Structure formats: C-alpha cells, structure tokens
Amino acid sequence: MNVIKAKSVEELNKKAAVMIAGQMLEKPDSVLGFATGSSPLGTYAELIRLYQEGTIDFSQVTTFNLDEYVGLGKDHSQSYHYFMKENLFSKVNIKEENTHIPSGVAADATAECRRYEEAIGAAGGVDLQLLGLGRNGHIGFNEPDSIFGKETSVVKLTESTIEANTRFFDSSAEVPKEAISMGIGTIMKARKILLIAYGADKKEAIEKLLSGEVSPQMPASILQLHPQTTIIYAD
Numbered sequence: 001m002n003v004i005k006a007k008s009v010e011e012l013n014k015k016a017a018v019m020i021a022g023q024m025l026e027k028p029d030s031v032l033g034f035a036t037g038s039s040p041l042g043t044y045a046e047l048i049r050l051y052q053e054g055t056i057d058f059s060q061v062t063t064f065n066l067d068e069y070v071g072l073g074k075d076h077s078q079s080y081h082y083f084m085k086e087n088l089f090s091k092v093n094i095k096e097e098n099t100h101i102p103s104g105v106a107a108d109a110t111a112e113c114r115r116y117e118e119a120i121g122a123a124g125g126v127d128l129q130l131l132g133l134g135r136n137g138h139i140g141f142n143e144p145d146s147i148f149g150k151e152t153s154v155v156k157l158t159e160s161t162i163e164a165n166t167r168f169f170d171s172s173a174e175v176p177k178e179a180i181s182m183g184i185g186t187i188m189k190a191r192k193i194l195l196i197a198y199g200a201d202k203k204e205a206i207e208k209l210l211s212g213e214v215s216p217q218m219p220a221s222i223l224q225l226h227p228q229t230t231i232i233y234a235d
C-alpha cells in the first residue's frame with residue numbers, strides 16, 4: 001500500500017484528483033470506479049476544475065459507481081444517481097450512457113446485482129476505483145461481517161451507517177436500510193484503488209486500516225492485499 005498523509009483536506013483533494021486525472025491522461029477511455037459520500041466531494045470539484053481548464057476530457061471515460069440505496073429512484077435527492085449528477089456528471093463532458101450506477105428500484109434486485117457485475121466485466125473491468133471509508137471501516141456498503149462479500153449484492157446497512165447517513169435525511173427512519181453494493185471481490189478486481197479519508201470521525205478506522213491486521217470486521221483492511229492501492233488521508 002502506498003500511504004500518503006496530506007497536510008490538509010485541500011491537499012488531499014488535489015492529490016486524489018491528480019491521480020485520477022493521470023489515469024485519464026494515460027488511458028482516455030479509462031473505466032473509473034466512483035464513490036459517493038462527503039469525502040470525494042472536494043476531489044470531484046478538483047476534477048471539474050481540471051476539466052474546465054482543458055487538462056482532462058471525459059468524452060471516452062466509462063464509470064461504475066460503488067453502490068445505491070434500495071428504494072431510492074434516480075430523482076430522489078439522496079439517491080447516489082442524483083449525487084453523481086449534481087456533483088460531477090452534469091459538470092463535465094461525460095456521456096450519460098457511459099455512467100453506471102446500480103438501480104435502487106429494480107423489480108428484481110438480485111437480477112440487478114448480477115447485471116451490474118456483468119456490465120463491469122463487459123466494460124473490461126475497472127482501471128481505477130475511488131473509495132471513501134465508513135466510520136466502521138466499510139467500503140462501498142460492505143459492512144463489517146464474518147466474511148468478505150464477493151460480488152455485487154443487496155446488503156443490510158448497520159445502525160452505525162444508518163446513524164452516520166441520517167444527516168442527509170429528515171430522520172433516521174427515512175434512511176434506507178438496504179443498498180446494492182459492489183462486493184469486496186468486485187472492488188479488489190480493480191487494477192488500481194485509491195482510498196481517501198479524513199476527519200475526526202474516521203481517525204479510528206484509518207488507524208485500523210493502517211495497522212496491518214486483515215479482517216472482515218474491518219472491510220477496508222483487505223486493501224492491504226491489493227498490489228496497487230493508494231491511501232491518501234488527512235486529519
């Protein structure tokens with residue numbers, strides 16, 4: 001693991017965006033794995049800036065997002081479809097048909113998981129996967145468990161995650177209790193991984209991630225076994 005401690009969140013955002021931009025410059029038709037949550041917001045803002053100044057071009061890029069809440073449609077203001085459109089896709093020249101996010105309202109969620117996993121494979125796999133970090137060490141929506149989940153599947157959110165995400169909803173009762181998430185196996189298949197995390201509520205999870213112990217109770221810890229992972233963190 002390549003571990004970088006940034007001096008500030010601004011520096012973290014810049015470094016993460018430079019790594020993603022570098023991937024796009026090296027391979028204009030890159031398949032990028034994107035994440036939601038507050039952590040990548042600054043990185044996306046930097047990518048938009050790099051696009052506006054003409055440094056990067058999204059016209060040939062394909063993206064796959066990590067996850068989506070079960071029950072939230074594309075137009076729900078807290079859906080990850082909406083988040084990506086608002087914070088990145090509508091501000092760069094990416095083709096809508098090249099952006100992929102699991103559907104949270106598919107009639108058959110299990111079939112949707114299978115379809116999503118196959119679509120990633122058909123696109124040639126993910127070149128660079130961006131990840132945030134849950135307070136409890138989750139990546140995507142892969143919560144602490146007794147085993148590492150393999151493929152894209154419907155997952156139940158823990159109380160800790162529901163509580164953390166309540167800030168985006170009117171009440172905890174409104175936070176969906178399930179999500180469709182890429183599995184740990186799906187994430188580990190990405191050729192490169194970039195995890196970003198900062199802030200007091202992530203301190204413990206970051207420490208555990210860097211401690212060396214690999215356990216499904218700390219899902220992100222498996223990244224230590226990935227040959228091309230970069231962690232950029234800040235206080």
Ligand SMILES: N[C@@H]1[C@@H](O)[C@H](O)[C@@H](COP(=O)(O)O)O[C@@H]1O
Binds near residue numbers: 035036039066138140
């Ligand atoms: N599914 C997302 C994760 O992908 C994200 O990493 C996590 C942390 O979010 P934040 O960056 O807002 O702390 O939140 C959600 O649970």
